[in-house]
Amino acid sequence: MHLLILGGTTEASRLAERLAGHEKIAAILSYAGRTVTPAHQPIPTRSGGFGGVDGLAAYLRGHAVDMVVDATHPFAAEMSRHAADACARTGTALVVFTRAPWAKVAGDRWIEAADNAAAAAALGETPRRVLMTIGRLGLAAFRAAPQHHYLIRTIDPPEAADLPPDHRLLFARGPFTLDDETRLMREEAIDVVVTKNSGGTATYAKIDAARDLGLPVVIVQPPARPEVPTCHDLDACMAAIEAHVPAP
Secondary structure (H helix, E strand, O other), rough: OEEHHHHOOOOHHHHHHHOOOOOOEEEEEOOOOOOOOOOOOOEEEOOOOOHHHHHHHHHHHHHHOOEEEOOOOOOHHHHHHHHHHHHHHHOEEEEEEEEOOOOOOOEEEEEEEEOOHHHHOOOOOOEEEEEEEOOOOHHHHHOOOOEEEEEEEOOOOOOHHHOOOOEEEOOOOOOHHHHHHHHHHHOOOOEEEEEOOOOOOOOOOHHHHHHHOOEEEEOOOOOOOHHHHHHHHHHHHHHHHOOOOOOO
């Protein structure tokens, strides 16, 4: 069976590891190309877009893809829509493999925002020291709130034109520990954390640290995704895939 994984996430990497060397499934992992230095994978990979729904549908037909696993980032709404449309058009099986979003617990001081622009507005007028952990895309929205100092943690360098005027870049790749996050917030005298509700465990320590320090978290909520069968753990995803493997 030919399987296409739409990746760029920890979930996609874990699935690739499970599928490496599988006797009945030939899998390829596709990156959107937004990460400059993606992690090495144990299965074949490709990088770059498909050219919209039409391009993805053509790829599925041209490579005789039997099933697609949408393991893109929870905020990759456009790619998820394209995957759902292209699979519907070509009759290709589709399952989403994604982490469940974080849920607020006692002690959390969350300010929920619908998007980056709303998150920037939620910081208020008084200058604050902000730990920014939304990645390198979407930073331009915070140019509308130039009064704050932003410590921007990212894997790859952002576009200079997107950066707010008062900022410092911190290049780092998770996972991060609670001790590390607590130390960072204290040493940088952080007043507020801005992040996306991406779910998972790799970066949740910042939520724990903010809670322990009594800091507010401006948290951008994930966009709606198409109604597609969805798995939140690897075993369930593998079961969904193997259910589509043709009988010998």
